[in-house]
Structure formats: structure tokens, C-alpha cells
Amino acid sequence: MTTADLYADFAIREAHDVSATYERLSLAVSRDDELLALLGTLSPSKRQPNLLFGVVRFLGGPVEDPADFHDFTVANWPAIEFEMRGRATQTNExxxxxxxxxxxxxxxxxxxxxxxxxxxxxxxxxxxxxxxxxxxxxxxxxxxxxxxxxxxxxxxxxxxxxxxxxxxxxxxxxxxxxxxxxxxxxxxxxxxxxxxxxxxxxxxxxxxxxxxxxxxxxxxxxxxxxxxxxxxxxxxxxxxxxxxxxxxxxxxxxxxxxxxxxxxxxxxxxxxxxxxxxxxxxxxxxxxxxxxxxxxxxxxxxxxxxxxxxx
CATH class of the missing domain: 3.40.50 (Rossmann fold)
Structure with a gap:
């Protein structure tokens, strides 16, 4: 599964009817060549939507608007990449x-x-x-x-x-x-x-x-x-x-x-x-x-x- 497929699948199978924000955001990332290229520098296990979205929120970034999310992620990629490499999706629900x-x-x-x-x-x-x-x-x-x-x-x-x-x-x-x-x-x-x-x-x-x-x-x-x-x-x-x-x-x-x-x-x-x-x-x-x-x-x-x- 490509990274684009991973995000599209997350939108359809996990976020749909559960989180409109993450459904919209996942679909946007699945079509965003710049963000997909950045995610491609990580190991496959570190490209998860939940991990990326969680790190951006942890760093105070926006997730409601895909355009704002794109700009924040590109501008702050070194910090985001550092956190994504060192963290895991410990939802602990x-x-x-x-x-x-x-x-x-x-x-x-x-x-x-x-x-x-x-x-x-x-x-x-x-x-x-x-x-x-x-x-x-x-x-x-x-x-x-x-x-x-x-x-x-x-x-x-x-x-x-x-x-x-x-x-x-x-x-x-x-x-x-x-x-x-x-x-x-x-x-x-x-x-x-x-x-x-x-x-x-x-x-x-x-x-x-x-x-x-x-x-x-x-x-x-x-x-x-x-x-x-x-x-x-x-x-x-x-x-x-x-x-x-x-x-x-x-x-x-x-x-x-x-x-x-x-x-x-x-x-x-x-x-x-x-x-x-x-x-x-x-x-x-x-x-x-x-x-x-x-x-x-x-x-x-x-x-x-x-x-x-x-x-």
C-alpha cells in the first residue's frame, strides 16, 4: 500500500462517520504530493495518519483546515519529523x-x-x-x-x-x-x-x-x-x-x-x-x-x- 493509499484508506475506513476533520484531512494528504514526499522520508511504520495528526496537534498546529495543515507541516517539518521518529501512537483508549x-x-x-x-x-x-x-x-x-x-x-x-x-x-x-x-x-x-x-x-x-x-x-x-x-x-x-x-x-x-x-x-x-x-x-x-x-x-x-x- 502506498502512502497515498494509506491516507485514503484511513479516511474511508476509520475516520468516516467518526471524525469529519480527520476524514477531510486524510483525503487531502492522500492527494498532496509535497506532504507525501516528506512522509516518504520516514519508515513505513512512521507514516501513520494518527501519528502525523497527533504530532501536529501536540506541536500546536492546525488540523481543521487542510491548507493551513499543509503550510504548518511544511514549515515545521524538521520538528514534526523528529517527533514522529521518536513517538508512537499510544492512544491508550x-x-x-x-x-x-x-x-x-x-x-x-x-x-x-x-x-x-x-x-x-x-x-x-x-x-x-x-x-x-x-x-x-x-x-x-x-x-x-x-x-x-x-x-x-x-x-x-x-x-x-x-x-x-x-x-x-x-x-x-x-x-x-x-x-x-x-x-x-x-x-x-x-x-x-x-x-x-x-x-x-x-x-x-x-x-x-x-x-x-x-x-x-x-x-x-x-x-x-x-x-x-x-x-x-x-x-x-x-x-x-x-x-x-x-x-x-x-x-x-x-x-x-x-x-x-x-x-x-x-x-x-x-x-x-x-x-x-x-x-x-x-x-x-x-x-x-x-x-x-x-x-x-x-x-x-x-x-x-x-x-x-x-x-
Whole structure:
């Protein structure tokens, strides 16, 4: 896929009906030879729309008008390039806990959670948030995560978590204003509810910080597993992480995690983590697949806003 195709595809499959600003901007970049040439100086993994748009917003640049975006990006490319080379799209969307909850609540309790690609660890608190699946409310925490779910019965309550830890090449600190500013910059412009959710989730994490380890998902995961307390069900999970991992390392991770003495929950693009005989996705928009121990269970939307259960 060319860089132009990448941005056009993002506009159609991810931003359409979710962010008019990013849909318009992505289509403009897909037709902008000057910006495409600049992006072409980066490795393919660093050309992502979310990364470019997040960095421009992080640096105070405009994203509402494509012409203003073009001028700012060209004029400030050295600074933008520096940030894009050194950063990753660590969205850390707490809303994805609404996708995890039905699986987590079904496992033997209590749980020891270990998140791969954890960023600031906001998805390590599924027991502290509240949830609303249509008219069905689960839990009583703040923020309340809303998810349009079909084909499944919401759980009766939240899981019991006795240990939580995460591993990331560059873990973020919710008590560091610069790290929180980066997380905020990655939230799409119109999504004020997600900004409110970020602040509420960050307050939860700051009150009881998880164990966050800087490390590689293959080389350093076994060492972290040694800290899992006895008597708890280990759950290793990740959401929209593996697309940033080179294919050989991705396969090595899968071989490692599928044989662990616990459970493995994945929420990933099926082009990144494929499955045999997968049900048809519900529409043209990008959907990830929720899977437990390698078995696909549901189609999910990227920010946790919806899921269609088929497992």
C-alpha cells in the first residue's frame, strides 16, 4: 500500500462517520504530493495518519483546515519529523475496556492483568470503571464507558483484579503533564467525550499506579511474568498494538503468549493477527477482532464504542 493509499484508506475506513476533520484531512494528504514526499522520508511504520495528526496537534498546529495543515507541516517539518521518529501512537483508549469486560468477567477470579503495549496503563483498570451497554449498566466507577453491543449479554459485574502490570517500549506516566498532553493530542478533534474520559481514567491510574516496565514484548515479557502472584488467573492482553510490531517479532510474540499458563486476550486488526474462517465484518468501516486464547469472539470498533459478538 502506498502512502497515498494509506491516507485514503484511513479516511474511508476509520475516520468516516467518526471524525469529519480527520476524514477531510486524510483525503487531502492522500492527494498532496509535497506532504507525501516528506512522509516518504520516514519508515513505513512512521507514516501513520494518527501519528502525523497527533504530532501536529501536540506541536500546536492546525488540523481543521487542510491548507493551513499543509503550510504548518511544511514549515515545521524538521520538528514534526523528529517527533514522529521518536513517538508512537499510544492512544491508550480506556474505552476499550468495554470490549474486554465480557471476557474478563467470565474468567476464574481473581485476575492478574498484564497488558502488552500498555502506554500509561489506562486499560489496566477494568474493575474501576463504569459501563453502559445500551440500557444495561455495569459497575459504578468513573468514567462510564459506553459501548453499543449486539449478540452478547453484558456481564453482571466487574472482575476482581489483584495485580496489574504493563510492558511497553516507552511507557507513559499519567503524573507527567507532557505524557498526558501526548495522549490528549492523539484524541481526535471532535471527541470531547474521550478527553473527559482520559482525564477521569488518568485520575484513577494516578491514585494507584500500576507496575509499568520498559521492555520488549518478547524478550522482556517472561521476566515480568515471574512477578504474577500465586492464586490469581493470569490474563495477558493487548489492544491495537501488534500493527506496530514487525511481522517476525509479532509471530514470536504469538508463539510465546499462546503457551502461557493463563489466558490471552487480543483486540487487533485481522490483517495484523489473522484467523481462519472468520465471520464477515459488519460493514465497510474498520473493525478489529476480539479473541480469547486464539479463538475469535467479536468484531469491535477502534475506540471501544461498539462490538458485534459472533463467538
Amino acid at each position: 480506556a474505552g476499550r475496556c468495554a470490549l474486554l469486560l465480557p471476557v474478563l468477567a467470565s474468567l476464574p477470579q481473581p485476575l492478574a492483568l498484564l497488558e502488552v503495549g500498555t502506554a500509561a496503563g489506562l486499560c489496566l483498570y477494568p474493575d474501576r470503571y463504569g459501563y453502559r451497554y445500551g440500557d444495561h449498566v455495569v459497575g459504578s466507577g468513573d468514567p462510564v464507558l459506553e459501548c453499543a453491543a449486539t449478540g452478547m449479554t453484558p456481564p453482571a459485574g466487574v472482575p476482581e483484579v489483584v495485580w496489574r502490570a504493563g510492558i511497553d517500549l516507552n511507557p507513559l506516566d499519567v503524573t507527567n503533564p507532557a505524557d498526558v498532553a501526548w495522549l490528549d493530542a492523539l484524541i481526535w478533534p471532535e471527541h470531547a467525550h474521550r478527553r473527559d474520559r482520559l482525564r477521569a481514567a488518568a485520575a484513577v491510574a494516578a491514585a494507584e499506579p500500576p507496575l509499568l516496565v520498559r521492555g520488549d514484548l518478547v524478550d522482556d515479557l517472561p521476566g515480568l511474568l515471574e512477578k504474577v502472584p500465586a492464586g490469581a488467573t493470569l490474563v495477558v492482553f493487548h489492544t491495537s498494538v501488534l500493527y506496530q510490531v514487525p511481522r517476525p517479532r509479532r509471530q514470536a510474540f504469538v508463539e510465546l503468549v499462546r503457551d502461557l499458563p493463563g489466558h490471552w486476550i487480543a483486540v487487533e486488526d485481522p490483517d495484523v493477527l489473522p484467523y481462519d474462517a472468520l465471520a464477515e465484518p459488519p460493514g465497510e468501516a474498520l473493525h478489529n477482532v476480539l479473541a480469547l486464547d486464539g479463538k475469535p469472539l467479536a468484531w469491535t470498533r477502534g475506540h471501544g464504542q461498539g462490538m458485534v459478538w459472533f463467538g
